[in-house]
Every structure is written in structure tokens, then in C-alpha cells.
Amino acid sequence: MKAILCFFLLFVAAAAPATTMEGKVTRIIDGNTLEFISNAGETYIIVLSGIDCPELTQAYGDEARICLEKLALNKKATVTVKGKDRTGNSIAEVMVDGKKDPRIQLLKDGLAWTQEGTSNELESYKVASQSKKKGLWKDENPTPPWTFRRQQSMMTPKSS
Template sequence: MFKNFTNTILMLFFLFGNYALAVERLEGKVVGVHDGDTLTLLVTGNKTLKIRLAQIDAPESQQAFGQKSKQSLSDMAFNKYVLVDKEAVDRYGRIVGTVFVGDLNVNRKQVEQGMAWVYRQYAHDNTLLQHEANAKQAGIGLWADPNPVPPWEYRHGGEVKPVAAKQSAGNSCGSKRYCKQINSCEEAKQYLACGVSSLDRDGDGVPCEKLCAN
């Protein structure tokens, strides 16, 4: 019995040990900052990688606080050696991950300073929402704006209006909410214009990518 228990412990250790090793951590020097949530990392072999900060969405460059958000990220990371915990690769080929400068979690700090929103669609760390709430209550950064517009709504042409507000006798939005219900790219764009943001999960302004690929 003891032998079986020991074998089980060793197996669990082996499995979880391998899982830990499988988590990819990148390191390099930040040589470019593009906006408040995207930077360029120079790694071994003189190779550059585009890094998209995970779970957050900074104001677009043309938005209020867009340039301040970029400057905030630059102040923390530009020309510094950082670690990146990789989570995924997005459809643009960018590495999505959490950036660390020493012990500083850069993603979290952007939210704490009111320089980025928590990207609800992709967030999995619930503590980020509390940091955002604290920044909002303090009215710092983008929260100083009386009517801040989330960047995923800004990319759609401004604040998303309720579906009913866009309905008309000749162009009713109907009740479809998922790409599997949509028959064409044109129909997808009509629904997106009505505010059905679930059709644009990556927030790039293109709904139902499989239908609108061409």
C-alpha cells in the first residue's frame, strides 16, 4: 500500500513538474513601445518579438489618455530587460503574455495607474478588476475622463449603442448573437453595427472572421 502511495506521489510530481516546465517564459530587452499594451522585445539571436500585454486593453493612440498610457508603459519597460510569461499567440502573430520588470507586474501596474482597462473578454485574473475599481474610484488616469470609452468599443466607431436603437423597419437587427447563426459577412457587419459585440471576440472591428476572411 505504501509503495502504491509513493508511486502515486511520484507520478503527480512528474506530471505537475512537466506542466510547470511547459510554461514558456521569454526574456529580452524592450526596444520598442507601440502603445499602452504592445511592445517589441529583442531576444537571443537578435530576433524581435511583438508582445501584447495579456488581460488588459489600453486606450487607442487617438483616444484620451492613449499617449499617456504609451508613455506609462515606456517609463516602466523601455530599454529594460524583462521577463514575459507567454499565454498565447494572437491572430496577428503577437505573443500574448504578462510582462515583468524585476518583481513589477507591468500589466497590473497599467491597470492600477488608470492607464488600461481590464479586457473582460480575455481576463482570468479577477484581482485585476479590483485594481481597476480602485483606480476608477480614485479618478486617476483615464478615469479622470467623465465619460471614458473602452477601446474595444472605440474600435467599433464609438460607444456601442443598444441593439434596439439601431433597428428600423428596413434593417432590423433581429435576435442572432453568435457567428454560427450568421449566413454572410454582410449580415455579420450589420449585426456588429447594431452593437452585437459577441461577433467580434478579438475586438479588431472585423466580425465573424471565417465569414469575412476575404
């Protein structure tokens, strides 16, 4: 019975339509996070789906933020929300000026990793920048942001 219920819940979640909104990018938080105001006046924090950029305190973190700023800040955008992260931010695909996907440029410039389960299309951009040793791929063994975040949280003293 549990297996049937789990299958049903997965089917319903997968069948839920993505939410698409039009609006403007008003702030860049880091290489893969931005603030978006919809045409309805609602403000969202958007995390770009399928990629993860270095943290701002990591090598290439600021470069990734600047790249996203050049690509998207103060520009019209279409946001297709795919879900929410554990902090409630929207995970979405963003098309700037109706045609530019900033994730592709971040990957081409070697300023992002793809996340597991990402489409082959996005993965091919990462592999190409890796083979050309662009951006963070200049380093022999760059630290992925998820590893960096885990290391940082382990260094933070636990409150008693």
C-alpha cells in the same frame, strides 16, 4: 463525438506549457504593446495579457504609451507567452527587471481596462483607480478601446 473532440482539444490547449523568455524591451508601440528581443536574438511584438489601453488617438492613449515607456523601455524583461492574437502577436505577461508587472501600474494609474475573464487581482487595481477617478476614470463615460476600434472600422469605407 464532436463534444468529446472539442473537450480533448481544449484540454490539450490548456495543458500546453507557457513559453518563458529572457531579453530586453526595445520599443514601445502603444500602452499595452511592446517590442522585445530575446537573449537568443529573436524579435517579438508583445501584447500585455489581461489589459487593454486606450488607442493612441484616444484620450489617455499617449499617456498609457509614455507610462509603459518609463516602466519598460530598454530594460531587461522576462516574458511568459500565453498565446497569440489574431494578427500573430504574442500575448504575454511581462516582468521588468524580474519583479515589476507594468500592467499593474497602468491599471493603478487609470490608463487601462481589464479584459473579460481577467484575474481578480488585476480587476482590483482597475476598480481602485476607478473609485479614485484616476486617469481615464476622470471622464464620466470613457470609451473602451475595443468599442473605439469597432467604431473606427465602421467609419472606414469598404473597398469594392
